[in-house]
Structures are given as structure tokens and as C-alpha cells.
Amino acid sequence: MAEAARHYAFHVRINDRNFLEVSHNGHISIEDLRIALQDHTTGMQIQHDFRRLGRHDELKILGYMTNYIPNYPTPIEFHISEVTHVTDIKGFRGIMESRGFKAQGNDNEKFSWWSLKIDEGCIEAAEKRYLEKEFPSRSQEQKERQEPFLKKFTTSPAFNTDKSRYGNLQFTFPLNELMETYKEQMCGGQDPVLREYKTVFYKQEIMYVVLVHSPKDNERFENFPKIEKSSFVYFEENQIVWKAQAIGNKIKFELIMNREDRTAKVEPVHNRFYVWDQVSLALHFDDALQFPKETLQKSNTSCNVDEINLTKGKQNLPLL
Numbered sequence: 336m337a338e339a340a341r342h343y344a345f346h347v348r349i350n351d352r353n354f355l356e357v358s359h360n361g362h363i364s365i366e367d368l369r370i371a372l373q374d375h376t377t378g379m380q381i382q383h384d385f386r387r388l389g390r391h392d393e394l395k396i397l398g399y400m401t402n403y404i405p406n407y408p409t410p411i412e413f414h415i416s417e418v419t420h421v422t423d424i425k426g427f428r429g430i431m432e433s434r435g436f437k438a439q440g441n442d443n444e445k446f447s448w449w450s451l452k453i454d455e456g457c458i459e460a461a462e463k464r465y466l467e468k469e470f471p472s473r474s475q476e477q478k479e480r481q482e483p484f485l486k487k488f489t490t491s492p493a494f495n496t497d498k499s500r501y502g503n504l505q506f507t508f509p510l511n512e513l514m515e516t517y518k519e520q521m522c523g524g525q526d527p528v529l530r531e532y533k534t535v536f537y538k539q540e541i542m543y544v545v546l547v548h549s550p551k552d553n554e555r556f557e558n559f560p561k562i563e564k565s566s567f568v569y570f571e572e573n574q575i576v577w578k579a580q581a582i583g584n585k586i587k588f589e590l591i592m593n594r595e596d597r598t599a600k601v602e603p604v605h606n607r608f609y610v611w612d613q614v615s616l617a618l619h620f621d622d623a624l625q626f627p628k629e630t631l632q633k634s635n636t637s638c639n640v641d642e643i644n645l646t647k648g649k650q651n652l653p654l655l
Contacts, residue, residue: 343359343363343367343368343371343377344359344360345357345358345359345371345377345380345381346358346359346360347381347384347385347387347388348388349388349390351439351440354537355385355388355390355392355537356535356536356537357381357535357536357537358533358534358535358536359533359534360532360533360558360559361531361532361533361534361559361560362531362534362543362565362566362567362568363534364566364567364580365400365541365580365581365610365612368400368534368536368541369397369400369401372394372396372397372400373397373401378394378397381394382394395538395539396536396537396538396539396541396610399538399539399608399609399610400609400610402607402608402609403607404586404607404609405586405588405589405590405604405607406589406590406591406592407488407582407583407586407588407589407590408465408484408485408488408582408590409579409580409581409582410578410579410580411461411465411485411578411579411582412461412464412465412576412577412578412579413451413453413457413458413460413461413576413577413578413579414457414460414461414571414574414575414576415451415452415453415457415510415574415575415576415577416509416510416511416573416574416575417451417452417454417507417508417509417510418449418450418451418452418507418508418510418513418575418616419449419450419451419452419496419505419506419507419508420436420447420448420449420450420505420506420508421450421499421502421503421504421505421506421638422502422504422505422506423502423503423504424502424504426502426504427502427504427635430506430631431628431631433623433625434623434625434626434627434628434631435623435624435625435626435631436506436623436624437622437623438618438619438620438621438622438623438624445619445620445621446617446618446619447617447618447620447624448615448616448617448618449513449615449616449618450493450613450614450615450616451493451575451577451613451614452496452507453489453493453494453496454496458485458486458489458494459483459485461485462483462484462485465485466481466599469592469599470594470597470598472597473597474597477596477597477598480598481598481599482600484588484590484599484600484601485582487587487588487601488582488583488586488588488590489582489583490582490583490584490585490586490587491581491582491583491584491611491612491613492540492584492611492613493579493582493611493612493613494582496638497638497639498638498639498640499638499639499640500640502640503637503638503639503640504635504637504638505635505636505637505638506631506634506635507634507636508634509573510573510574510575511573513618514527514547514573516624516625516626517547517618517620517624520620520624520625521549521618521620521624522549522550522551523549523551525549525550526550527547527548527549527550528547528548528549528550528552528553528556528561529545529546529547529561529562529570530545530546530548530556530559530560530561530562531543531545531546531559531560531561531562531564531565532544532545532546532559532617536610539584539608539610539611540610540611540612540613541581541610541611541612541613542612542613542614542615543565543567543568543612543613543614543615544614544615544616544617545562545568545575545614545615545616545617546559546617546619547616547617547618547619548618548619549619549620552619556619566578567580567612567614568614575614577614579612580612581609581610581611581612582611583609583611584608584609584610584611585606585607585608585609586604586606586607586608586609587603587604587606587607588601588602588603588604589601589602589603589604
């Protein structure tokens with residue numbers, strides 16, 4: 336266990352929202368992360384960094400990671416073609432006034448952040464993909480008898496497109512439109528470079544950050560591996576392919592695989608809390624990624640604010 340932990344260096348900081356944030360450069364699996372954090376030296380070092388920053392928090396994510404959980408579907412491969420940027424009323428006004436999205440942060444950490452939009456169709460297709468992998472020789476009759484089950488497990492905030500922790504105003508774009516705009520405005524017509532940037536974790540959430548940058552910044556970010564080497568997320572035919580490892584932060588069911596009958600079913604269990612993972616895109620640039628006003632208006636919708644609200648109450652205002 337200690338030997339595995341020596342391969343990973345963790346960095347602790349207080350982010351812009353005043354939350355403790357621990358990260359590892361590159362992408363690391365949930366299982367490898369669990370092993371690393373269970374190493375006594377690694378855990379003590381992270382706790383020391385917490386105290387150095389004036390915080391006395393516990394390493395709560397380890398408790399979630401070591402919880403007993405029933406059998407559940409993992410990994411699940413999602414193919415996503417839309418991304419969203421969620422903000423509050425102040426951010427909305429800034430976007431509309433500047434006709435685009437400004438990067439936030441400083442130096443190498445100056446990004447515009449985007450999340451994956453996973454709709455019902457994505458979940459249905461992922462379930463079909465999972466079953467085809469588990470039972471490659473199903474008959475038509477077996478396929479027809481199979482009842483939907485994946486929605487019972489996709490309970491994490493990554494799948495709740497009606498709620499957000501970051502505001503109630505969201506901009507949704509096709510991935511190819513966002514990337515083409517970035518290519519023309521920030522890369523001089525060259526293809527953007529995509530890299531495994533970081534694995535970031537909080538109390539329960541694990542975020543795989545994909546860095547998108549201009550080829551002119553290759554030297555600046557050369558220490559981060561190209562995204563094609565990631566085991567968890569890659570790009571294919573104008574889609575993001577995400578192999579999700581933990582799709583539910585609250586597990587209420589157990590997955591039962593009938594190998595003989597080539598079907599899957601679920602049975603209810605006592606609630607089990609677990610970690611959940613997601614993918615975020617971090618687009619690096621200095622100025623603003625601009626769109627026509629009509630495009631911004633068309634792409635903007637409202638959503639509800641999650642019980643965990645990170646906007647400090649700024650979101651509860653009407654659309655302009």
C-alpha cells in the first residue's frame with residue numbers, strides 16, 4: 336500500500352470559493368486514489384497541509400471511499416455531445432455584456448469551466464452499451480425482457496441537469512460548436528490540445544479535469560499527458576467519451592447479474608453513501624471566448640439551485 340502511494344503527489348489549496356481542494360496532476364483511478372489515501376504518510380501529509388492553511392478538516396473522502404457498497408454498474412461509458420457553463424446573475428450579466436465567456440483565475444490557472452450535459456438519451460445509450468459488453472450474445476427476446484435499471488444508480492449531481500451548485504443560469508452548447516469557436520479564436524485555426532490536467536477531490540466529489548489549450552502553449556503545459564492516454568475520458572467524433580467509475584453518491588439498489596439468463600435486475604438495499612466522479616473541461620485563454628448575442632440568448636436557460644449552494648445567494652434573481 337505504501338509503495339503505491341509513493342507514485343502520487345497531492346497538492347492542497349483553498350480555492351476561490353473558500354473550500355479545501357486536494358489535487359493530483361494527471362488522472363488517477365478511484366481505486367488507486369483510495370489506496371494512496373489509505374497510506375499513513377500520505378494521509379498525514381494532507382492533514383498537515385490542511386492545518387498549514389488554517390483548516391482542521393478531516394480527510395472525509397476516505398470515509399466514503401472505504402464504505403461497503405453493494406454491487407453496482409461500473410464503469411459506465413457515456414457519449415456526450417453537449418456541455419454547459421452555469422453561473423449566477425452577476426456572471427450572466429458579465430457574459431451578456433462582454434458577448435462571451437471570460438477566463439477566471441491567474442497565470443496558468445486562468446480557465447473557463449464547462450461541465451458535461453448528460454440527458455436521458457445518454458443514460459439509455461450507456462445502459463445498452465453496458466449490457467452489450469456484459470452479455471454480448473443476448474437474443475432479441477432477452478433484450479426485450481430487460482427492464483431499464485441504470486437510472487436507479489445515476490443519483491450523483493453529475494446527472495441532475497435540472498439543478499446546479501453554481502447558480503441557476505446555464506449556457507448549453509454543442510461540444511463541436513464550443514471547440515470550433517475556441518479553435519478559431521484562441522488557436523489561430525489549429526486544433527486545440529487536450530490534456531489530462533488534474534484529478535481534484537473534495538469531501539465526496541472527484542473531478543477529472545480536461546485541459547484545453549492552444550498549441551502555442553504546449554511548452555507551458557508539456558508536463559501534463561495528452562488526453563488520448565487517459566483511461567477515463569477522451570474525445571471521439573465530436574463527443575466526449577467518459578468512463579464513469581462512481582455514478583451514484585447515494586446507492587439505494589444492488590445490481591444483480593443473471594449470467595444464465597443474460598439479464599440484469601436491481602434489488603433495494605439500505606442507503607449507502609459513496610464518492611461520485613465527474614468530468615470538467617478547463618478552457619485556457621487570456622481574453623474572452625465570444626459568441627453572437629443571439630447565440631448566447633438561445634443557449635441560455637434557467638435551472639434550480641442544488642441543496643449545496645456555492646453561489647452565496649446571488650442566483651435568486653430573474654433572467655434579464
